[in-house]
Amino acid sequence: MLEILYGYVFWTIQLIIFGGIIAWIINYVNNEQSYWNEHGVPSMRSIFLFGTDFELGFDDWPSITMRHVRRYGKFFGGYQLLTPILTIMDPELIKQVFIKDFHCYMDRIQPRTYHELLNQNLLFSEAKKWKRMRSIASPSFTTGKLRAMTKTMNNCIDRLFNNLDKIIDQSNGQLETKKIVAGFTMDVIASAGFSTQMNENLGEDDLFFKSGIGLFRSTFIRMLAVLTLPRFLLNLLNIRFLFSPESFEYFCNLTREIIRQRKTMKQKPVDLLQLMLEAEVDEKVIDDNNFDNLEATDDQSDEQAPEIEKKNQSSNKKKLTESEIIANSIFFLIAGFETTSSTISHCLFQLAWHPEIQQRVYEELKENLSDLDYNSKEYYDQVMLYLPYFQAVVKETLRYYPPVTILARRVTVDETKLNDIPLKRGTIIRIPTHAIHHCEDYYPDPERFDPERFMPENKDKLVPYTYMPFGLGPRNCIGMRFAYQEVRLALSRIIMTYRFETIPGVTQKVLSFGPRTPLLSTSPFKLKITKR
Ligand code: HEM
Incomplete structure (x- = not known):
C-alpha cells in the first residue's frame, strides 16, 4: 500500500x-516571440518556436517579401526562431542603419552552419575581424588595380563571341541566354580570380564550371534544416554548408594548390588571388579606420586610396592569413559569378523586349566606341565614366532585377533605438531590396523597364537610399567596381556586335523566380540572336 x-x-x-x-x-x-506586439510594431504570423521564416524554405524570396510588404507595410517585425527580425523600407531608417549608426549594426547574420574556412570570409565575419580584413582587401579593389584585368576580361569576351557565333550557325540563333552568359561569367571569375582558364565551350564538361555551379545547389531538406535548426544540431548532423560540400572541397584544394605554385613563380599573374596574396596595410590604417573611408563609394571614385597609401608607408604591415585568403577567394567566386551573370542576361532580356531601347543604346555605343581598341584606356574610360544612356540601361537592369534580393544587418550593441523602438543585441534588420526597387512610392510605374529614370536630367527625382543593388554604407559590396567593369565591358561589346529579339511563343514576357535563395534566380529563357 x-x-x-x-x-x-x-x-x-x-x-x-x-x-x-x-x-x-x-x-x-x-x-x-511577443517582442514586437509589446512594442506596438505590426508582426508577421509566427509559428511557435520556428518563428516567421518558415516560408523562405518554400517560395521565392522576392514574391514573399512583396507579399509581406503589401500585408504589413514598410516597418514590421518577425522572428528567426526566437531572434527578432525588423523589416524596414523607409529611406531615413535605411540611412540610419547602413550609414549614420553603422557602429550599432556592423554585422550581417551569421550562417547557422559552421565551417572554419567558409565562415572566415568578408560576408560572414564579425565586426573586429571584418574591419581588419576589409581594410587589407579594400586597396585591391581600386580602379587602378582592376583596370589591369581589362585584357583578361576581354579575352573571355572573345571566347564568348566564338560560342555565340557557333550558336548562330548551328542552333538557328536560338540562344539559351542564361546558360551561355553563366559560362562566360564563370570564365571571367576563373581567369580574373584564379588565372585558371575554362575549356572553350565555357561550361559543358568543365570541372571548374560544374564545381562552381555546385556552390549554388542546395536541397530542400538542407535549406529547411539551415533555416530552422540551431548550429549545435547542424554540427551534430554534420551539415556545414548550405550547398554541395564536394564543390567547396574542390575550390579549397584548387586555391591551396595555386597558392603553393605562386610561392615559387617569378612572373606573378594579375588576378584577385594574387591581389589578396600581396595585400597588406599598415596596422595604423586598421586602427584609425573610422569606417567612413572603407566604403567603395560610386563606381568611379577611389577617394580613399591615396589616404590609405599615405598611411601605408611604415613597416608594421598586416596581411591576410592563408585561410582568410582561401575563404575570401572562394567567396569572390560565389559572389561574383551568379550576380554578374544575372545582370548581363537580364539586360539582354529587357533589350529584346524593348527594341527601341536596344537601338538607342546601340547607336550611343557605336558613335563613341566603334573607332576604339577595346583594350585601350580610352575605351575603358568611355564605358566606365561616360555614355549616359548605356549607364542608365545597366542601372535600370540592376533596379528591376537586383541580384541580391534581401540585405541584412544585425544589432551589435547591447541596446539601440530605431524609429523610437528599442532593439536588443542580435536583432536582425532586414531590408527587402527587391520590394524597395519595385515600390511605387520610390519608382513610379515600377514594373516598367525605363532607363530614363537614371538619366542625368532625372537625377533629382530619385529618392536617396532606395537604390541598393550593391548594398549601402561601409559594408557594401567590395566587388562593385570589378562587377561594373565586367558587366560594362561585356555588354558594350555584345550590344555592338549582336542584335537580340524575342521568339514568338517561346520567350516568356515575365520571368518567374526560383525558390529558397536570397540571390535572384529567374527561369531560363531563349532569345533570338543575330549578328549585326
Ligand atoms: C552585379 C554584381 C554584384 C552585385 C549586384 C553584388 C551585390 C552585393 C550585395 C548586395 C552585397 C551586400 C552589401 C550590403 O550588405 O550592404 C554584396 C557583398 C559582397 N560582395 Fe558583391 N555583388 C556583385 C559582385 C561581386 C563581385 C564580382 C565580388 C568579388 C569579386 C563581390 C564580392 C562581395 C563581397 C566580398 C561582399 C561582402 C562585403 C563585406 O561584407 O565587406 N561581389 N555584394
Missing part, C-alpha cells in the same frame, strides 16, 4: 516537474 502511495507521489512530482519545464519553455518562447 505504502509502495503504491510512494509510486503515486513519485510520478506526480515527475509530472509536475515535467509540466513545469514545458510551461516554462512555452512561456519563454511566447515571451520572446
Whole structure:
C-alpha cells in the first residue's frame, strides 16, 4: 500500500516537474516571440518556436517579401526562431542603419552552419575581424588595380563571341541566354580570380564550371534544416554548408594548390588571388579606420586610396592569413559569378523586349566606341565614366532585377533605438531590396523597364537610399567596381556586335523566380540572336 502511495507521489512530482519545464519553455518562447506586439510594431504570423521564416524554405524570396510588404507595410517585425527580425523600407531608417549608426549594426547574420574556412570570409565575419580584413582587401579593389584585368576580361569576351557565333550557325540563333552568359561569367571569375582558364565551350564538361555551379545547389531538406535548426544540431548532423560540400572541397584544394605554385613563380599573374596574396596595410590604417573611408563609394571614385597609401608607408604591415585568403577567394567566386551573370542576361532580356531601347543604346555605343581598341584606356574610360544612356540601361537592369534580393544587418550593441523602438543585441534588420526597387512610392510605374529614370536630367527625382543593388554604407559590396567593369565591358561589346529579339511563343514576357535563395534566380529563357 505504502509502495503504491510512494509510486503515486513519485510520478506526480515527475509530472509536475515535467509540466513545469514545458510551461516554462512555452512561456519563454511566447515571451520572446511577443517582442514586437509589446512594442506596438505590426508582426508577421509566427509559428511557435520556428518563428516567421518558415516560408523562405518554400517560395521565392522576392514574391514573399512583396507579399509581406503589401500585408504589413514598410516597418514590421518577425522572428528567426526566437531572434527578432525588423523589416524596414523607409529611406531615413535605411540611412540610419547602413550609414549614420553603422557602429550599432556592423554585422550581417551569421550562417547557422559552421565551417572554419567558409565562415572566415568578408560576408560572414564579425565586426573586429571584418574591419581588419576589409581594410587589407579594400586597396585591391581600386580602379587602378582592376583596370589591369581589362585584357583578361576581354579575352573571355572573345571566347564568348566564338560560342555565340557557333550558336548562330548551328542552333538557328536560338540562344539559351542564361546558360551561355553563366559560362562566360564563370570564365571571367576563373581567369580574373584564379588565372585558371575554362575549356572553350565555357561550361559543358568543365570541372571548374560544374564545381562552381555546385556552390549554388542546395536541397530542400538542407535549406529547411539551415533555416530552422540551431548550429549545435547542424554540427551534430554534420551539415556545414548550405550547398554541395564536394564543390567547396574542390575550390579549397584548387586555391591551396595555386597558392603553393605562386610561392615559387617569378612572373606573378594579375588576378584577385594574387591581389589578396600581396595585400597588406599598415596596422595604423586598421586602427584609425573610422569606417567612413572603407566604403567603395560610386563606381568611379577611389577617394580613399591615396589616404590609405599615405598611411601605408611604415613597416608594421598586416596581411591576410592563408585561410582568410582561401575563404575570401572562394567567396569572390560565389559572389561574383551568379550576380554578374544575372545582370548581363537580364539586360539582354529587357533589350529584346524593348527594341527601341536596344537601338538607342546601340547607336550611343557605336558613335563613341566603334573607332576604339577595346583594350585601350580610352575605351575603358568611355564605358566606365561616360555614355549616359548605356549607364542608365545597366542601372535600370540592376533596379528591376537586383541580384541580391534581401540585405541584412544585425544589432551589435547591447541596446539601440530605431524609429523610437528599442532593439536588443542580435536583432536582425532586414531590408527587402527587391520590394524597395519595385515600390511605387520610390519608382513610379515600377514594373516598367525605363532607363530614363537614371538619366542625368532625372537625377533629382530619385529618392536617396532606395537604390541598393550593391548594398549601402561601409559594408557594401567590395566587388562593385570589378562587377561594373565586367558587366560594362561585356555588354558594350555584345550590344555592338549582336542584335537580340524575342521568339514568338517561346520567350516568356515575365520571368518567374526560383525558390529558397536570397540571390535572384529567374527561369531560363531563349532569345533570338543575330549578328549585326
Ligand atoms: C552585379 C554584381 C554584384 C552585385 C549586384 C553584388 C551585390 C552585393 C550585395 C548586395 C552585397 C551586400 C552589401 C550590403 O550588405 O550592404 C554584396 C557583398 C559582397 N560582395 Fe558583391 N555583388 C556583385 C559582385 C561581386 C563581385 C564580382 C565580388 C568579388 C569579386 C563581390 C564580392 C562581395 C563581397 C566580398 C561582399 C561582402 C562585403 C563585406 O561584407 O565587406 N561581389 N555584394
